Amino acid sequence: MNLRAYRRFPVVVYQFLPILLAYARDRNRFLLFGRARQVDEATRRRRARKLLDSLLTLGPTFIKLGQILSTRPDILPPEYIEEFEQLQDRVPPADWADVRPVVEGELGPVSEAFESFDTDPISGASLGQVYTATVPDPVPGSPDGRREVAVKVRRPGIESLVEADLRIIKFSLPVLMRFVDQARSFSMQTLADEFSKTIREEMDYEREREMLEEIRGEFSDEPGVRIPAVDGGRSTGRVLTMEYVPGTKISDVDELDDRGFDRTGLAETLQRAYLKMLVSDGTFHADPHPGNLAVQDDGRLVFYDFGMSGRVDAFVQDKIVDFYVAVADQNIDAILDVLIELGTLSPEADREVMANVMELAIADARGEDIEQYRVQQIVEQVEDTIYEFPLRLPPNLALVLRVATVVEGVCVTLDPEFDFIDVATDYLREEGYVEASIREFLTDRADEVNDAARSALRTPPKLEDTLDRINRGDLEVEATVADEESVFDQLAVRLVLGLLLTGTVLAAAILYAFATPISAVAPAAGAALLLGLLYRSFREQSGISATPQFTRQEMRKRQEEP
Structure with a gap:
């Protein structure tokens, strides 16, 4: 296996090296130095097609990797997602x-x-x-x-090939992480762990x-x-x-119509089946693409191929229920809180920006008409806001996201106006989850009232003691300033550079005025260098700008319409 990995490594490098060099030049035009390059949509799409060809050339392991990447908008731009969605086991x-x-x-x-x-x-x-x-x-x-x-x-012979390729991916991951930011490197690490586990389980x-x-x-x-x-x-x-068990492929809508099947009813059956798996049972079929779903002559929905399947722990199940209840109530704050608790949203994310994104996503999920100016307004707001990329996927949610995105695509194919939120709300209400969530909410509020009452009784004595200490003059206050993005360090560097620049400019001016012009060359050159460093420090940005990603296929169509 080691020998096979060594033999395949040059082949993999040959396929991926050109696109990695292109990414490196995006960061520094001349690889080691130079300004960053702006990459337009056409270039990203051309690269995505080239990468797709490389995955197909490298064979089974990398084809599976591409299929999983097609459901990871936290790693790849939308152009790559769209191209990889076409990837099949060719x-x-x-x-x-x-x-x-x-x-x-x-x-x-x-x-x-x-x-x-x-x-x-x-x-x-x-x-x-x-x-x-x-x-x-x-x-x-x-x-x-x-x-x-x-x-x-x-x-x-697939076992040895997969193991050799997994070894290559493991060795290559630290190199790949040098080409991405910190947040995406987190997602890439979880993807590598998930992929290694998933492909072994599938065999x-x-x-x-x-x-x-x-x-x-x-x-x-x-x-x-x-x-x-x-x-x-x-x-x-x-x-x-x-x-x-033979059947009609679920994406063959013409054949389904000819046989008189209710496509909306099939979409609802599919959605409810996955809600049952994820919320009630905890065990789910994780590969619901159209090739693994069919409809029998009697109208029953057939599931094939359980190679990709997984389990959901009780905590995630509870949070899925909380998420759907919050979406049904259009409680944006509760949605963001659930995403943070699940670990998919950074607590440092700009809540106002993410709230606008969630409002748009909910409207799209309901199939509502969205004004083009509203879409553009939110996209520009996200692009103009500099913050650490807020969306990430913990390993225990990667397969769940894959299921959600693929099922959504199948349901929209069956019925472009399908309302996921209504179906989910009805299912949760029928199964008693909504009432349980309300009872839990009321219990939490009652606990908060009791805590507030006890605090009200404890506060006056503590307040009186604090006032006495202030009166005696022995009260000390310590404050800690959180600076996770090293803002103070940046300000200190800029201050030092500014002072040095001022000194060198002054020295160059004095030497030029009172000595010879040649003697002013050295401080002038130093001033130019310091000016360049100071300019670069203001050009550098912490974090990245991002565009919101939506799973519903109709969103892309709306954005492309004039």
């Missing part, structure tokens, strides 16, 4: 001659494990591919005493089987959802055999 299927040893190594001879086996895959991906087969079915009434199954087989079919069976059990009483059953006797860590 990897040619492995030859059956190479796949057969994997199947027989796990299950024995194919002819004994299955009655028939179609060697042409019905689905191919970067980590595995799916075949159809038939097995004996003891259930009375089954056609010919057989039933059709889907057999998912791990791609031959473990034993884990996928456990998650599939657990989620299937949670939906056993849901009439609108169908999850395939697992054939445990023909499933191992590298082969997963499931019930074959």
